[in-house]
Amino acid sequence: MDHIIENSYVGELRTSSTHLKSGEIIITDAPTDNNGKGEAFAPTDLVSSALCSCMTTVMGICAEKGGFKMPNSTAKITKIMSTEPRKIKEIRVELNFEENNLSEVQKKKLKEVGKNCPVAKSLHPDINQVINFNF
DSSP: OOOOEEEEEEETTEEEEEETTTOOEEEEEOOGGGTSOOSSBOHHHHHHHHHHHHHHHHHHHHHHHHTSOOOOEEEEEEEEEEETTEEEEEEEEEEEEOSOOOOHHHHHHHHHHHHTOHHHHHSOTTSEEEEEEEO
């Protein structure tokens, strides 16, 4: 399989990841509560954000395949860490959709697909995923 990301440790608890196909770069910093500067996303922030991004992406695919429009959305994502061991304990996602005319069947399908996205299924089962859909 081809490499799709190159990652470099650049010092001072900072990394740089480059998406090779697009050239896009993501910088991460250790958070302030773990010896870092907190001037960029922490790696655990990206995991939390990835959950929401994956959910809405697969929901969009579902809508396209189902012949309806996926409403635009915004989300608030909250990551809760445990201390012993230091890890993500819970990810809360509150998805707010613009006004729409989705049927109850369409909403149910989108929720089902979103909650079963690849990132959701890849996260350790000890990570509590609290997902709220506000249609």
